[in-house]
Amino acid sequence: MTLVDAFDVxxxxxxxxxxxxxxxxxxxxxxxxxxxxxxxxxxSWPHYYDSLTVFCPARYSAxxxxxxxGGPDRYPHRDEVVAYLASxxxxxxRRGVEIRTGARVTDVRADRERFTVRLAxxxxxxxxxxxxxxxxFANPHVPRLEGQEGFAGELLHAAGYKNPEPYAGRRIIVVGAGNSAVQIAAELAEIATVTLATREPVRFLEQRPLGKDVHFWFKVTGFDRLPARLVTSPPTGPxxxxxxxxxxxxxGRVDRRPMLTRLDGEEVVWSDGGREHADVVLLATGYRPQLGYLDGLGALDERGHPRHDRGLSTTHPGLGFLGLEWQRNPASxxxxxxxxxxxxxxxxxRSRLGARRVRAGV
Structure with missing residues (x-):
């Protein structure tokens, strides 16, 4: 075992x-x-579906x-984001930050002074x-559908979807009402028969009201900085x-129907009792935080979600979280x-690090 103690964070x-x-x-x-x-x-950007474009202009995607x-008002493609992050x-x-790839963390423990991070x-x-x-991305949310164990078709999450080519001519049900669900459904509808199954009607938001991208208005109105604590139940975005x-x-190129109730052999059963054959059920049902390496620390709740206040752990000083939905605001x-x-x-x-350095005589 190699032991290293040379970093602040x-x-x-x-x-x-x-x-x-x-x-x-x-x-x-x-x-x-x-x-x-x-x-x-x-x-996770290299693993998203092939046609994905950012829903936010390049000027706000840095x-x-x-x-x-590139042009600040265009919507970058997935591969452009990959290249940007690599750069x-x-x-x-070049600035001296050590970045270790192939470094999978398996476990994090803590005592009063430090954390111990173990790698595979x-x-x-x-x-x-x-x-x-x-x-x-590595922890897709896969809700259980009644009868899924006996479903004769293909059941997959959007995390496993790449492009429409394998699905030509097939009957497909896309479950979900968010951006990815609608974008994938519309793409598949070019070569397949597609129904979008949702619990509520799909809500849309105009991309460019008054000739400006909606993210311009998010910025000038302050919406992007709306504190998460003011929202009791963060909404699913339009x-x-x-x-x-x-x-x-x-x-009707994409048919929208209320959520299916169960799967039965080769068929889906709808809320009105109707049945029909389905080749594929694709779940665009989101993701959950991928934090299994913290299971032994006691920093997560019973659902595996972090106990935190605006990204700061409420159980372990010195532990932070970044990139959570509505961590501090809608853009988090x-x-x-x-x-x-x-x-x-x-x-x-940094205040914890400063106190530690004082105790160490640095």
Whole structure:
């Protein structure tokens, strides 16, 4: 076992949240290390479906201190985000930040002075502060559907969807009412018969009201900084649309129906009792925080969600979380908002680090 105790902050996760945390720590005069389980520090972006474009213009899709390249009003493609994050990681490395890829964290423990972070290869790191920034893509939320064990068709989550080619000519039910559900359903409808199954009607939000992207209005009105504590139950966001998705529903290219009640062999059973054959049920039902490495720490609730206040652990001083939905405001888990949260979190954690340095005589 290799033991290392040389960093101020261990950042777990090398995606957009982890990179933003490392930059904030560096700017605060701290020495972070970033641990990324994958082969490159680009988070989950390489694994999203092929056609994904960011719902936010490039001018608002940048991390701190590095503008997103290209036209500021365009909507970047998934692969452009991957390239941007890789460039951001290289810049951090040039500035002296150590980024370890292939470094999967298995366990985090704590005593009164420090955290012990264990990796799958046996390496152990010690530090007075830890930031959990592993996102949620690897932990898709898969609600149980009655009869799913005997379903003769294909049941998959959107995390496993890449492109429509394998589904040509098939009967597909997409479950969900968010951006990804509607975008995937519209894409599949070009080559398949698609129904969007939702508990409530799909809510849409105009992408460019009065000729400006909605994120411009989020910024000037202050909506992006609306404190999460003012919202008792953070809402599911509406689908951003310039009109094409609403048109697909109006014209029946994508059929919207109330949520199915169960699966039965080759069929889905609808709320009105009707039945029909389905080849594929695709669940666009979101994700949950991927924090299993904290199970032994006592920092999570019974659902596996972090106990925190605006990203600061309420059980372990020195532990922070980054990239959670509605962590501090509506933008918290996005490229446009995670940088602000990272600066806030590092500012709060720095006081613990300062006290530790005084005790150590630094």
């Amino acid at each position: 261990v950042v777990i996760g090398g995606g957009q949240s982890g990179l933003a945390a490392a930059r904030a720590a560096l700017d605060a005069g701290l020495d972070p290390v970033v641990l990324e389980a994958g082969e490159q520090a680009t988070g 991390l701190p201190s590095m503008a997103f390249p 951001y990681a290289r810049d951090l490395a 290869d046996g390496t152990t790191l010690n530090a007075p502060a830890v930031i959990a920034a592993t996102g949620s 689908v951003l649309d310039e009109g094409s998705y609403r048109q697909a529903l109006r014209e 888990n996005s490229l446009r908002g995670v940088g602000r949260d990272a600066r806030y979190l590092i500012g709060k954690l």
